[in-house]
Amino acid sequence: MSLVVGVGLRAGTSYAELRDLVHRVVTGEVHLVVTIEGRETEPAVQQLADELGAELRTFSKAELAEQPAPTPSEQVDQLSGIPSVAEAAVLATGAHLVTPKQRTANATVATGHLPAPGYEEVERAVVHRVIAERRDVRRGFLDVPIDDELLTRVLEAAHRAPSVGLSQPWDFLLIRERTTRQKVHALAMQQRDAFAASLPADRRTAFDGLKIEAILDTPLNIAVTCDPGRGGRHVLGRHADPRTTWFSAAIAIQNLWLAARAEGLGVGWVSFFGPQEVADVLGLPAHVELVGYLCVGYVDEFAAAPELVRSGWAKRRPLSWAVHQEEWGRRDSSIVEDALHAAQEAVPATGQRVHVIVGGAASDLGRPDVLVVDLREERPEQDFGVLWRPARTPAEAEEYGVEIARDLALQGVGQLDVQVAAGSVVAEALAAGLRTGASACGLSHSSA
Ligand SMILES: Cc1cc2nc3c(=O)[nH]c(=O)nc-3n(C[C@H](O)[C@H](O)[C@H](O)COP(=O)(O)O)c2cc1C
Numbered sequence: 001m002s003l004v005v006g007v008g009l010r011a012g013t014s015y016a017e018l019r020d021l022v023h024r025v026v027t028g029e030v031h032l033v034v035t036i037e038g039r040e041t042e043p044a045v046q047q048l049a050d051e052l053g054a055e056l057r058t059f060s061k062a063e064l065a066e067q068p069a070p071t072p073s074e075q076v077d078q079l080s081g082i083p084s085v086a087e088a089a090v091l092a093t094g095a096h097l098v099t100p101k102q103r104t105a106n107a108t109v110a111t112g113h114l115p116a117p118g119y120e121e122v123e124r125a126v127v128h129r130v131i132a133e134r135r136d137v138r139r140g141f142l143d144v145p146i147d148d149e150l151l152t153r154v155l156e157a158a159h160r161a162p163s164v165g166l167s168q169p170w171d172f173l174l175i176r177e178r179t180t181r182q183k184v185h186a187l188a189m190q191q192r193d194a195f196a197a198s199l200p201a202d203r204r205t206a207f208d209g210l211k212i213e214a215i216l217d218t219p220l221n222i223a224v225t226c227d228p229g230r231g232g233r234h235v236l237g238r239h240a241d242p243r244t245t246w247f248s249a250a251i252a253i254q255n256l257w258l259a260a261r262a263e264g265l266g267v268g269w270v271s272f273f274g275p276q277e278v279a280d281v282l283g284l285p286a287h288v289e290l291v292g293y294l295c296v297g298y299v300d301e302f303a304a305a306p307e308l309v310r311s312g313w314a315k316r317r318p319l320s321w322a323v324h325q326e327e328w329g330r331r332d333s334s335i336v337e338d339a340l341h342a343a344q345e346a347v348p349a350t351g352q353r354v355h356v357i358v359g360g361a362a363s364d365l366g367r368p369d370v371l372v373v374d375l376r377e378e379r380p381e382q383d384f385g386v387l388w389r390p391a392r393t394p395a396e397a398e399e400y401g402v403e404i405a406r407d408l409a410l411q412g413v414g415q416l417d418v419q420v421a422a423g424s425v426v427a428e429a430l431a432a433g434l435r436t437g438a439s440a441c442g443l444s445h446s447s448a
Pocket residue numbers: 134135136137138211212213269270271272305306307308309
């Protein structure tokens with residue numbers, strides 16, 4: 001961080017007076033000394049800049065007058081028409097003030113920090129572009145071997161990822177052998193069938209049209225693994241939350257994905273297998289776990305939107321739903337009110353019918369179209385048919401209801417049957433929220 005010293009002084013102020021004032025607040029290296037136009041010829045200012053080895057810069061009266069000086073000085077204002085030369089000069093550089101203004105009879109000094117510079121606009125645009133244009137690719141791969149240098153660049157990007165305590169828990173197993181890929185592919189097909197069998201009929205038809213992997217269509221598969229013990233006993237930051245090790249490996253994959261996109265290389269992440277099944281096929285040591293299985297190859301083009309969006313399977317969640325201010329649920333606008341407004345203009349949706357049982361239990365999950373909302377305080381056993389929403393107040397329950405309906409709509413649900421199993425104020429509020437959320441998204445709904 002670069003330090004800036006702003007100086008205001010009367011003509012003829014001695015260097016000793018100015019130096020002592022500056023030394024009250026400055027200990028480290030100074031990047032800039034700034035003052036008002038005309039004062040740069042003052043010997044004290046020139047000597048200060050020389051002694052500090054800092055660049056000397058000036059601002060016009062008009063530029064300084066625009067700055068919101070926090071401790072304005074009436075006297076300076078009267079003399080020069082600006083509120084405070086020292087502070088205003090620091091602010092004019094773009095720095096943030098860090099110490100209160102210091103003064104002697106003839107001089108004032110303020111200090112500030114210049115933030116590290118961000119990238120230029122065109123460079124920022126590239127960063128945002130690669131983030132927006134990264135795609136999970138499953139189709140259109142070319143049967144062309146991947147250039148070694150390019151692959152090294154991509155792996156280098158992955159290997160630069162942040163990791164808890166710099167433990168770097170990842171490894172990258174490069175798989176080109178077709179026989180190995182065939183074995184992994186067979187596992188994915190089994191899991192595909194199992195998932196298809198778990199779906200209600202209408203959803204299953206939509207799923208049948210989706211491609212979920214490109215294991216045999218790509219010249220290279222990469223198994224990204226995690227060694228949860230890497231770094232030994234005292235990995236900084238891991239002791240309280242061991243999941244951070246897996247987060248680190250996942251971030252490495254994102255780095256790889258972005259770098260690959262920039263190189264014109266398609267990447268598709270396949271998770272249609274139990275991690276141990278793949279570990280067995282690949283002969284991974286027992287202490288190493290699979291995090292992601294990636295299909296990698298050159299492609300003709302990258303789609304503008306996710307395949308699941310283009311196929312109508314799912315939609316992107318708006319950022320405004322995901323951002324909470326200071327406390328959970330406090331969004332920039334109330335999601336219940338938003339939903340009530342949206343309901344007036346909602347376009348009727350089509351899609352899967354889901355039967356939501358509010359306050360139900362896992363034993364209600366007989367049919368594949370049932371989703372249980374469990375309101376109890378104790379965490380239920382993990383089951384994707386059970387949404388655990390231990391709402392603390394009816395208002396919170398209503399919001400959860402709105403959100404659940406909206407999230408289901410994003411996942412291709414078109415109709416909701418709402419049933420309240422356990423009669424309570426909270427359950428009724430959640431059911432009311434479900435109905436509001438459903439109306440907002442154009443879902444037809446009924447109460448059972
Ligand atoms: C952890 C993880 C697992 C994924 N597993 C699969 C998968 O098994 N099959 C698949 O087709 N896509 C898979 N994807 C890709 C997502 O469907 C995809 O990222 C999402 O639809 C958004 O599309 P986009 O990546 O093109 O923006 C996976 C993505 C992640 C992050």
